[in-house]
Amino acid sequence: MKKVLLVGALVAAIGLPVTLSAQNANQSLGNVTLSRKVMADGQPLAAGTYTVRLTGDQPKPGVGQTPDSERYVEFLRGGKVVGKEVATVVPNAEAKDVVKGPRPPAGESRVDLLKGNDYVRITINRGGIFYLIHLPVAA
Numbered sequence: 001m002k003k004v005l006l007v008g009a010l011v012a013a014i015g016l017p018v019t020l021s022a023q024n025a026n027q028s029l030g031n032v033t034l035s036r037k038v039m040a041d042g043q044p045l046a047a048g049t050y051t052v053r054l055t056g057d058q059p060k061p062g063v064g065q066t067p068d069s070e071r072y073v074e075f076l077r078g079g080k081v082v083g084k085e086v087a088t089v090v091p092n093a094e095a096k097d098v099v100k101g102p103r104p105p106a107g108e109s110r111v112d113l114l115k116g117n118d119y120v121r122i123t124i125n126r127g128g129i130f131y132l133i134h135l136p137v138a139a
Helices: 002-014 092-098
Strands: 028-034 038-040 043-045 048-054 070-077 080-091 109-113 119-126 129-136
Touching: 028 109, 028 119, 038 080, 038 129, 043 080, 070 129, 080 092, 092 129
Parallel strands: none
Antiparallel strands: 028 048, 038 043, 048 070, 070 080, 080 129, 109 119, 119 129
């Protein structure tokens, strides 16, 4: 375990791309509390607390994106999957340039209502990797 942490810290320190393999599938990223109803992949998520976890699925990378720059996450409530959405994966070394506003400490999350009240941004810091999830506010 110490070797894995040391290697992860070294990779982050020198800016190498972070590889998120299938071994991370079904890894819990933590709990988030949504204060309003949002949409995740076209499905409504009611206000409340959800567990967010990684899946083994990755969307096809866009032009210029690395294969590990996005991952699907699931929203669970009562142990059941109730929503799925794409999360942008940002290594710690790049977070200062990408993550807007205060970054949550390791192991924590932050939920922000964005300007115009049209979107909610969830920022999760798990092991020095930030996961950004943008969800439209439901009508």
